[in-house]
Amino acid sequence: GENVEQHPSTLSVQEGDSAVIKCTYSDSASNYFPWYKQELGKRPQLIIDIRSNVGEKKDQRIAVTLNKTAKHFSLHITETQPEDSAVYFCAARINTPLVFGKGTRLSVIA
Amino acid sequence: AAGVIQSPRHLIKEKRETATLKCYPIPRHDTVYWYQQGPGQDPQFLISFYEKMQSDKGSIPDRFSAQQFSDYHSELNMSSLELGDSALYFCASSGTGQGEEETQYFGPGTRLLVL
Numbered sequence: 124g125e126n127v128e129q130h131p132s133t134l135s136v137q138e139g140d141s142a143v144i145k146c147t148y149s150d151s152a153s154n155y156f157p158w159y160k161q162e163l164g165k166r167p168q169l170i171i172d173i174r175s176n177v178g179e180k181k182d183q184r185i186a187v188t189l190n191k192t193a194k195h196f197s198l199h200i201t202e203t204q205p206e207d208s209a210v211y212f213c214a215a216r217i218n219t220p221l222v223f224g225k226g227t228r229l230s231v232i233a
Numbered sequence: 234a235a236g237v238i239q240s241p242r243h244l245i246k247e248k249r250e251t252a253t254l255k256c257y258p259i260p261r262h263d264t265v266y267w268y269q270q271g272p273g274q275d276p277q278f279l280i281s282f283y284e285k286m287q288s289d290k291g292s293i294p295d296r297f298s299a300q301q302f303s304d305y306h307s308e309l310n311m312s313s314l315e316l317g318d319s320a321l322y323f324c325a326s327s328g329t330g331q332g333e334e335e336t337q338y339f340g341p342g343t344r345l346l347v348l
Binding site: 155157159164165166167168169172212218220221222223224225226 | 266274275276277278281289291321323335336337338339340341342344
């Protein structure tokens with residue numbers, strides 16, 4: 124089955140700096156890659172997603188890039204703010220169930 | 234906009250008891266997923282339903298069962314509860330097809346504590 128690895132597990136950045144989280148997946152048939160943000164005790168919330176027919180997608184301060192050949196995708200957050208502090212999960216999907224990475228705890232230091 | 238509804242939000246049970254978690258998907262969503270998330274862990278897929286039929290099965294224990302009803306709500310039944318079942322249980326829903334319809338939206342979760 125699909126396996127998703129996510130790095131780093133923790134990330135601290137100064138407010139205003141950029142943050143990059145990277146994920147790799149194992150199954151080349153995966154075609155959908157969402158990113159979720161989860162605050163403590165709350166639901167995962169979709170922040171951006173990308174499909175395998177697209178190499179990059181941007182939404183304001185958030186961008187995702189996908190390299191199908193290398194089977195990796197990355198989340199880029201620019202101009203980080205304290206409210207960006209949370210756990211971020213990448214995921215990959217072939218058919219219906221999502222396979223999640225282990226998560227990255229992002230801390231934005233004011 | 235309407236979101237996924239889960240009930241109860243919190244549940245405390247003793248070992249060997251049973252529990253039933255309910256999920257009401259976003260209107261017009263026909264697919265429901267159940268995930269289990271332990272403390273500090275990523276969500277683990279348990280089971281999913283499409284049009285009231287089981288569509289995929291993940292790491293759901295044999296002690297658990299689930300179904301989707303004619304109104305598309307779903308229930309996760311958990312029997313012979315163990316301490317290790319203590320976790321956040323999320324339900325997510327999506328439509329079918331490609332594009333925005335396939336996006337999974339998560340409910341607020343049910344926090345289950347087994348004592």
